[in-house]
Amino acid sequence: MAITDIVAPGRRRTGLPTQHQQAPTLTATWHVWGTTASVTVDDPSALNVARRIVSRQFLAAEKAAARFRADAELHKLYKAGGRPVTISPLLAELVSAALAVAERTDGDVDPTVGAAMTANAARRGQDISIVPVCGSRPTGSRPAPGWEQVRLEGRKLQVPAGTTLDLSATAKAAICDMAAARVRERVDAGVLVRLGGNAVSSGPAPDQGWRVPITDRAGHLDSEVFLTANAALSSSQIGVPPRHRDAPVSYLIDPHTGDLPLPVWRMVSAIGFSCLEASAYSTASLVRGIRARNWLTQLWVPARLITVDDDELFCGNWSAHTLPDTPASTLS
Template sequence: MPLVESLPVRADTAQWSVWGTVARIVVTDPARLAEATDLVKAELAAVDRACSRFRPDSELSRAGGRPVRISPVLRDLMAAALRAAEETGGAVDPTVGGALCGLGYDRDFASLTGRTAPPSVRIFPSPDWRSVRLDEDGLELTVPDGVLLDLGATAKAVTADRAAARVAASLDVGVLVALGGDIATAGPAPDGGWQVLVRDRPGDPSCTVRLPAGAALATSSTAGRVWGRTGELLHHIVDPRTGRPAERVWRTVSVAAFTCLRANTLSTAAIVAGRRAPELLRDVPSRLVGRDLDVRRLGGWPS
């Protein structure tokens, strides 16, 4: 899915700007589009209240230093983030919020456009997802003092999964929900499957794939969310080992799976893995675009 949206908007389609990207939904019954849009927007609003690090009134912003009771929404988001961290050996780590702030990503991404962040002199704890505690019931969250959480690597994918499932269950339709590069589907697919254009920026290599009902696709990019800091250009995928943006071995990594969370976990981990990404994804349907725009397909990704 292009991160710069250029696809047609038909009677079965709605799209709007959110979280510094584009939300897009497609339904198999155009008569249910307005209802589906309302359901997706409600899901987006609930997630924003739960885990935005740019809202002082979000649940996530209030967590720190002592156990706090959390909502079922934040419980699901935190559980997903910690599971992704464990499955990737810490490559996808929700405790990189401090590192991102230190790099200048300390406000909503739309506010970074055209801004050059000054060098940071603030000191943040090294990322370590194991320092965060979610109790057995998932109702109490403990974040150590000084640790800033950022769920950006997983929350958008979980939201796509949640929103698609909610629309399909509530309206009995097939639906595709795309939040930037995170795409989830639920319910019956159109004849021939969901057609998805895979491309990051205009002029990049592109291809169209067909997703079966219930499939998901995620694309992680080192070119999509970038901003300037004195003397350098930065991107938003942090390598927890260094607290710096991951080396730009890959321009984009796209992964297909049966949840968007799983697809995004692997695509983000592959960006962090750099040259080791093909080993990580060797059995996974995936498409890697290098810095020089060469394309590598793995795991049965169609040619």
């Protein structure tokens, strides 16, 4: 499944019912890549196969692209000193996804921020001993070298010497899309795949849609949406460190400054036709700050934005993806 484009959602009705009852589904949940993963199917007989497919996909992606794994394939790039290297088909897919998002967000989501992330954490006195030593020369806290400097042709990848990639902003979303599509190829059932704040459905949806909770790590404004068939949700958060050993150096970085984004939004959730698309909207919005709302509104993206003061703002037809009594009226 090649990830070659990101499509803005159009103005269409979701067809969600007004009933609160949810059709029976079966879910398997586990932990991978420092977060919670799950797969839900509408046919109990398909759960074991779906779980195997999704767990293998997630584990393979972690081994390929996790910045905090010393044995990750991603780190082999830095020994090349700027020379082209041949990478696995999976890593090539994940890098391609990151570059596509970088281009479509005007560089607001940039995979070349790895060194800036580590330098930013070190400057704040945080423990960076868990981060593998990458790059051929020291890098300070500076704006990202730029995604345009990364060259990918098929499976040949060239990264400038001293540039450290971080694919965390896109890889988890991209692998959700791949895993859901793979399950749909193998089983005759509707499926919902989740990894952290990303969720994507494939195949038919239950009559009431796929019920997907949105967890606010700050513990104030949990919510819930309903996804139709072949739709996706991505929630990005900032300012509250996740409960994981690599949390001190996993904050989002503004690639234009090499520092943390200005604290405008602490969580953004967006709905799209794929996890990669939705993740591009939610992550870029955290970086864009006050400009994000107009951007999402112009694209008619269903989105929910929570400010650092816990105010909620909505874009697009977000209310069409919530229960009628959920306080999510669209604001213009």
